[in-house]
Amino acid sequence: MGRIGDDCQLDVEMAEQARALHRVVRAMHDGHCPSCGHLDDASNFIVDRDTNVESHSCPNCKFRIFRQESEAALAEFRPYLKKSVDVFEAWRKERGPLEHPAANLVSIDGERYENIMWNETEELRQDEIDAGWHFCNEMDGLLINANDPANSFCGCLATSEDHAPLVTIRKEFVEEEFRDNLNYLLAKNGAKIEAECRCQCESEHVGGGRIVVTIPAYRSKGGLCVRERCEIDLGPVVRNPKEQPNER
Structure with a gap:
């Protein structure tokens, strides 16, 4: 049978009943009737939820198992399932850590x-x-x-004084988030932002200004960068995103 088969005891006579019970309970909880084969949304199998007679019943053939029966059946299978978990953990240890950081x-x-x-x-x-x-x-x-x-x-x-920064927010993300928030406020208030020269300068400067937003870098108390510095050139006018091009 092999080491894994011996450890799991899934095919020996003493475990066959527990295995069969587990299959029936699992199928009913998944919305698949083991009696007639009817397949449905799992929620449609639940009857008398949150009562002492809560059960899973097939909408088609009315095959039914009560919650107490489900719990008893799962309890019988749990020792064999635990052996499967032990096998999985041993396999994981042999395989080593995964590369994905999560x-x-x-x-x-x-x-x-x-x-x-x-x-x-x-x-x-x-x-x-x-x-x-x-x-x-x-x-x-x-x-x-x-x-x-x-x-x-x-x-x-x-x-936090107790933790080093775990991520650095890139300037591209800072700009994207700022523009999204700005557009939301402009749309909400039907507003626009326009550069205006107030320095009494020569006429060629009038109307030539641009709106530039500077968001400073943010560093932790340990001096590590949490958010990159970002300069956002919004141009001379920022309009309500809902405003049509021909509107003034």
Whole structure:
């Protein structure tokens, strides 16, 4: 059978019942009836949700399993599934770390994530804090991991005395975000911005000005760059993006 087959015990007689039970429960939870083969949205299988008789029932043939039955069936299969996890972890260790930077992040599972987000008594562990988990100011307090490439916009930890900057916000992103915010405000107020000379200079200078916005670089207390310096040339006029070209 081989080492993995022996470790998992998925094909030996003593585990076959647990395996069959697991297949039925999983299929019903996925919206696929193991009895008649009917396939539907998983939510359409749920009956009497959040009651003591909650169950999954096929809309077609009415085959039904109760929540208590599901929990008992999964409990029987759990020891064999755990052996599969042990095999996976051994394989992962032999394979070595993945190259993708997000692959080695300290993860927070769904239940713990909800507890930390909404339960004031639940706190982040030190290893989670060290890994970059924090409540992001850029995301209105949402719990995120700043080391995840998907959250490269976040510079919260860069201002902390206890953490070095994790990302540098590039000037291209700074300009894009500024223009988006400016266009939003102009559209919201039906406004425009126009350069105007007020220095009593010669006539050839009138109307020749340009609007240039300078956003300074931002550095952490440790002196590392968090946001690059950016100069944005908006030209002589910035119009409401909803304004038609022929409007004055």
